[in-house]
Amino acid sequence: MSKKYGAYICQGCGIGESLDIDKLSEKASDEGFAVKTCPALCGKDGLAILKQDVAGGVNALVIAACSPRVLYDAFRFDGCIVERVNLREQVVWSHPRATWPAPTEEQKDDETFIDHVQMMAADYLQMGLAKIKKVELPAPYKLETLSRKILVIGGGITGISAALDAAKTGYEVTIVEKEPALGGNAAKWRKQLPTEYPFEKSTAPVIQTKIKELGNFSNIQVKTSTVVARIAGQPGDFTVTFKQPGEKIEFDVPFPLPPEMKVDESGKELEAEKLHARxxxxxxxxxxxxxxxxxxxxFGAVVLAAGWRPYQPQEGEYAHLGFGASPDVVTNAQFEAIAAAGKIKRPSDGKEAKSVVFIQSP
Structure with a gap:
């Protein structure tokens, strides 16, 4: 990149009152930079100066003004390197002249006197000028082969919805589902939350409708009873190995050693070579x-929609609530299965329940 430099020093927000702008301009000029100053670079006139110079070929700009954490979009120019020098917060505001007085006329003529605030501003500017000479615009990384196929892991409501959306935009999509049939937990639902106004009543599940909709797209491939053994590569160029659930193949992902295999008979941790051999x-x-x-x-992209598993309490975990002791204390997933069968009947005796208590556990 052939650089054309420009240095721009703002005088607003107290910068011009605290610093000798002419000396700062001289320092930038000595480094070979075309220098311009402005009462407010972020104002209409200041931005016009910057845009005009960029249009004229300036592509390496040192902007000595406020913090680079503010006005990012205002001082961003496509195809240009912009180095922000923070004179406002790091110099003027953090070192006010009330504490660090400006030099008197007599001190200005004293070669031994050091104006620390001015020196700090000059140092920051010098660093910005030096840095922009070393910086280059990053070259975009382009893959030699870019796959536009999308892999969706999980054939539940989320995975199917993602696959349909991608297919409608023209992408080739493969859905991988470990179970023999699509649907996931959504296929077991009796009702689902409403998705349309007035959002007052539960509605029939839409999962079966979405499964049928998959058949309308020739660019969607479905692999049931299949899992992913390994994904390698990078975005745009993934290599994926499939297998059947429970199948052992050479491209299964290697497992880390369990803790008990990392020590010898005495419990001492093995050395690196022995660990690697094991x-x-x-x-x-x-x-x-x-x-x-x-x-x-x-595949070029992977959508992970592997779903969720109903929580299974450990033995005795909710004994204080009667879970495990009474068959009539059930989890939400178990209750959904009871409700899907029709009337709410107690597991203990099969009689219809007169009331139901829901306990939301944190």
Whole structure:
């Protein structure tokens, strides 16, 4: 990139009153920069100066004004390198002249006198001038091969919805579902929350409608009874290995050693070489994690919609509520199954329940 430099020093927000702008301009000019000052660079006139110079070919701008954390969009110019020098917060506001007085006329003629505030501003400006000479615009990384296929992991309501949206925009989509049928937990619902006004009553689940809709798209492929064994690569160029649930293949992801295999008989942690040897033995038959599957399928993006599992309380976890002791104390998933069968009947005796208590556990 051939650079054309410009340095712009703002005088607003107390900068002009606290600092010698002419000396700062001289420093930038000595470094070969075309220098311009303005009462307020963020104002209409100041921005007009910047835009005019950019249009004239300036593509490396040092803007000595306020913090780079503010007015980011105002001082951003496409195709240009912009270095912000913070004279306002880091110099003028943090070192007010009430505490750090400006030099008197007599002190200005004294070569031994140091105006620390002015020196700080000059140092920050010098660093900005030096930095922009070293910085280059980043070159965008472009993949040699870019896949436009999308993999959706999970064939529940979320995965199917994502697949349909992607297919409608023209992408090729593959849905992977470990179960023999699509739907996930949504297929077990009796009702679902309303999605349309007036949002007053539960509605029939839409999952079956969405499953049928998949058949309208030739660019959607469905793989049931299938799981992902390994994903390798990067966005735009993923290599994915599929397998059947429970199947063991060479491209299964290697497992880390369990804690008990990281120590010797005395409980002392193994040395690195022995750990590595034991790791290889533990993962015998599996390819190294950095090895790509030559027969893997290519995808450009992966949508993870693996769903959720109903919570299963541990034995005795909710004993104080009667769970585990009384068959009539159930989880929300168990209650949904009872409700889906018709009337709400007690598991203990099959009689219709007269009342139901819901307990929301934190």
């Amino acid at each position: 790791y290889l033995e533990y993962n015998q038959g599996r390819q190294d994690i950095l090895t790509f599957d030559p027969n893997g399928e290519k």
